[in-house]
Amino acid sequence: MYVQQHFGKQGILLVNLGTPDAPTPRAVNRYLGEFLTDPRVIDNLPGLAQQVLVRGIIAPIRSGIVNPFKPGGSTKLYQELWTENGSPLKYYGEILTAAVTERLGDEYVVRLAMRYQQPSIESAVRELIAEGVSSITVFPLFPQYASATTGSVHQEVMRVLSKEQTIPNVHLVNSYYEHPLLIKVFADNARDVGPLSQWDHIIFSYHGLPQRQLKKADNSGCHCYKVEGCCNRIGQVNQFCYSAQCHATTRAIVAELGLPEGSYTTSFQSRLGFDDWAKPYTIDVLEDLAKNKGAKKLLCFSPAFVADCLETTIEIGVEYQEEFEAWGGEHIQLVPSLNDDPRWIDAVVGMLTERMGEKVLTEGQ
Structure with a gap:
C-alpha cells in the first residue's frame, strides 16, 4: 500500500465558537457584531440589512455599548460566567490544546482558534503554515454538525x-456525534454524579437551531419535518442534519447507560426570535415535568457543548433552575462539562490519531 511521505510536521487546528475578550460592553459588542453578521448564523436577511440590524441595533443593545455604565443583558451574563481564569470556553480550550500537544509529541503542531474573536482562525492557520506543516486537520469542538458552527x-x-x-493537505472533521470515546466520557460524567435511579427524569438539552436551517440541510426536500420521526435514525438524506445527529447522540448515551425508555427526553434550548426552532423546547419540557409530572430532581446533559459556557453554566444552571423551582421542582443537576477532564483529552487524542491513521497511547494504557 502506498503511503505518502510527510516532510513536515502535521498540523492540528482545534476550533470552538468564540468568546468576548472581556466581560465588558465594548468587548461583548465586538463579539456579537462578528458572530451575528455571519450569514450562516443569521441566514434569512440580505447582507446589508443584516449588518445594519446587528451592528446598529442588536449588538449595541445586548452589549450595553450605548450606555457603558449600564451593561446590557449579554454583558451581564458574561460577567456572571467569567472566572479568575477568564472565559471558561477559552481557558479549557487552551488546556486541551496544551495537553494534546504534549501527548502527540514533536511531530505535531497543535493550535487553538475561535471562529469569532481571538485567537482567530486566520492567525492560527498562518502559524501552522509558518511551521511548514505538511497537513492540517481541522477539528471543530462541536460533536454535531451544523452549518452555523462546523460549516462556518x-x-x-x-x-x-x-x-x-x-x-x-487538509482534512476537515465533520462530526463525531456518536463516537464511542465521546459517548463514554459523557456517560462516565453522569455516573460520577451518583446513582442514576435518584433522578425523576433525565434531559438531554442541545443548543437549538431554527427549523428553516434544519430544512436547508435536507437536500432531498422530502424528509425534514415531512416524515414522521424524521430524526429517529440517521440515513443518507439526513446524515448532516443537526437535529438527527443530536438524537443519535442521545441514543448512544442512553445505550451506554442502559436507561429505560420513558426515563429521558431530548430537547433544545437557547431559542431566539419568533420563528419555530427545533422542538421540544427545554423550557417547555421542564415546565411539564414540574407542573404535570411532579418531577423534583432532574439530571441534565448538554452534549452539544464540550466546555462550560453561557448555555450550560448560566442558562441551565441558573435560569432554568430558577424557573424549575418556581414551577414546584427542586433541583436540576447539570452533568459536568468535559472541560479539562483527562478522559476528554484521551478522547480527543484518540479521535485525532484515529482519523490520521495512527495510534497514540492514552494515559491509562
Missing part, C-alpha cells in the same frame, strides 16, 4: 487557505 468553521478555514500559494 470550515468555510473560514478555506477562505484563509485560498490566499495561500501552496495549500497543505
Whole structure:
C-alpha cells in the first residue's frame, strides 16, 4: 500500500465558537457584531440589512455599548460566567490544546482558534503554515454538525487557505456525534454524579437551531419535518442534519447507560426570535415535568457543548433552575462539562490519531 511521505510536521487546528475578550460592553459588542453578521448564523436577511440590524441595533443593545455604565443583558451574563481564569470556553480550550500537544509529541503542531474573536482562525492557520506543516486537520469542538458552527468553521478555514500559494493537505472533521470515546466520557460524567435511579427524569438539552436551517440541510426536500420521526435514525438524506445527529447522540448515551425508555427526553434550548426552532423546547419540557409530572430532581446533559459556557453554566444552571423551582421542582443537576477532564483529552487524542491513521497511547494504557 502506498503511503505518502510527510516532510513536515502535521498540523492540528482545534476550533470552538468564540468568546468576548472581556466581560465588558465594548468587548461583548465586538463579539456579537462578528458572530451575528455571519450569514450562516443569521441566514434569512440580505447582507446589508443584516449588518445594519446587528451592528446598529442588536449588538449595541445586548452589549450595553450605548450606555457603558449600564451593561446590557449579554454583558451581564458574561460577567456572571467569567472566572479568575477568564472565559471558561477559552481557558479549557487552551488546556486541551496544551495537553494534546504534549501527548502527540514533536511531530505535531497543535493550535487553538475561535471562529469569532481571538485567537482567530486566520492567525492560527498562518502559524501552522509558518511551521511548514505538511497537513492540517481541522477539528471543530462541536460533536454535531451544523452549518452555523462546523460549516462556518470550515468555510473560514478555506477562505484563509485560498490566499495561500501552496495549500497543505487538509482534512476537515465533520462530526463525531456518536463516537464511542465521546459517548463514554459523557456517560462516565453522569455516573460520577451518583446513582442514576435518584433522578425523576433525565434531559438531554442541545443548543437549538431554527427549523428553516434544519430544512436547508435536507437536500432531498422530502424528509425534514415531512416524515414522521424524521430524526429517529440517521440515513443518507439526513446524515448532516443537526437535529438527527443530536438524537443519535442521545441514543448512544442512553445505550451506554442502559436507561429505560420513558426515563429521558431530548430537547433544545437557547431559542431566539419568533420563528419555530427545533422542538421540544427545554423550557417547555421542564415546565411539564414540574407542573404535570411532579418531577423534583432532574439530571441534565448538554452534549452539544464540550466546555462550560453561557448555555450550560448560566442558562441551565441558573435560569432554568430558577424557573424549575418556581414551577414546584427542586433541583436540576447539570452533568459536568468535559472541560479539562483527562478522559476528554484521551478522547480527543484518540479521535485525532484515529482519523490520521495512527495510534497514540492514552494515559491509562
